[in-house]
Amino acid sequence: MNRQLALYLILAVFIALLPAMGAYPIFIMKIMCYALFACAFNLLLGYTGLLSFGHAAFLGGAAYATGHSLVVWGFPTLLGLLFGTAIAAILGLIMGALAIRRSGIYFAMITLAMAQMLFFYFLQAPFTYGEDGLQGIPRGSILGIDLRNDVNLYYLVMVLFFFGFFVCWRTVNSPFGQVLKALRENEARAVSLGYDVFRFKLLVFVISATLAGLAGATKALVFVSATLSDATWQMSGLVILMTLIGGLGTFLGPVLGAVIVVVLENKVGEFGHMLTQLTGIAWFRVLGESVTMVIGLIFIICVMAFRRGIIGEILHRFNRNKTA
């Protein structure tokens, strides 16, 4: 356990030093927002075995709520973040209460449908400014620290990310987390042991939605905007991919997955160009122009051949060596 703690400390120090090492703060902040989003999602799919296909609703909903409260109501920054997160929690409570009435494949379809319903609402509602998105969100300041400075904001985002990560860690490593794993492995058995499955599922759904909301609220602050793309089904799919590629049910998997997906989104053009030059096949340039296509390909490869994900694969080999 101490080794694990040491690993996280090294990670924290590394992230804290990144801006000093010349990394572009906005880029790293984007990764941290997505990483928190994926960690929140992993609580459901990785530890409870529930596939939510509608997590974009919480990311997008919280981003709009935070943005609106800061722009229109003039909330102080901290209150705006809390407000966005709280809205995501309420959305999670409503969506969760409905979705857990069915399980398995239906659960996925219901969450997808409800997130799509919310997407159409955001598309039409005046406060989201439709396709343009909500722009010019003031970052303001917290405890006298001016957040218009990217580096100051960077450390706030880092603190929020580690707070969210800690909540996930604490949730999983608790008696409550043990029940969640039991639900994942054998729901019927958990019922027969007398656990109120609905309450456990609903609670973890709300925790996951709240943390996803925190990620969305933070993202609105980082990009000083909230747009429809945060609430699309593609975003819900993207968070699944981040979790899957890094490793379901591992702590660092979703974080690594977020890094990979964000880097890929930004660099896929260059990558396609490089492959064209290397191989002389012009088609790779087409690949580089379409992030959707690349993400689809990775999805297929992950599901077919790589279901443990990167971290999951490493842990698996490590454990096998230890027992051998």
Add this chain to the structure above:
Amino acid sequence: MTDLFGVPIQALLGQVLLGLVNGSFYAVLSLGLAVIFGLLNIINFAHGALYMLGAFLAWMGLSYFGLNYWVMLIVAPILVGAFGILLEKTLIRHLYKLDHLYGLLLTFGITLLLEGVFRSFYGVSGQPYATPALLQGGVNLGFMYLPIYRAWVVVASIVVCLATWFMIEKTRLGALLRAGTENPKLVEAFGVNVPRMVTLTYGFGVALAGFAGVLAAPVMQVSPLMGSNLIIVVFAVVVIGGMGSIMGSILTGLGLGVIEGLTKVFWPEASNTVVFIIMVIILLLRPAGLFGKEK
């Protein structure tokens, strides 16, 4: 009597017909999803993308090879079905022993890939597809104007749905299929080649999606995104109907299409969301769906 609740009856019936057209697509697509789910136990997210593929094949047939609508109405579903069989044999087959969720994720990946490929060639704007000459124009029924193509879509869809229902419920092949849904091991013990049956079922299910795509080509814009917008609504339709019965899928699809059409008249802002709202109500009142069985 030209008004009903303050809405001209002409407009009302026009929207009901439009609703029926959409409902026909819901019915054909949810039927395909239900058939596939019954035997393969996976939810085919790629259904929307394959519907889009059907529409694009119709468009490509006309633009590149001069093949008319009627030829493509037969050829496109066959090609989509063949593509489905290829997918099943190379990819989906390997996931049967795993959690059903992986099937959903794989087909989601296939959706993104297909959409991405078509987007890189044709962009996001739609391609127009002319209504075939035989079905152009409309007839004045006295109380409303009936565009012939729309009527054709509804009739053709219902015929295909009923034929599918007949095949599954009343023929020997259908009986094997239903038996395979209940207990594949036992059916295999009787000497039926179940893996082949599964492959063909998937091919047939996605061929239905391809057929719907060709039907949709003249009424919708043929665009790479046409499928994913539709499939999520179809998922809601499936949740409302439950995948228990073939007839249930057909009726739910058509019914929700009409309700959506009526919502466009009385409360336009909610027309995009009404199916989802109904889904929520059904989940509260009858979680297994209208025609579903509680497991």
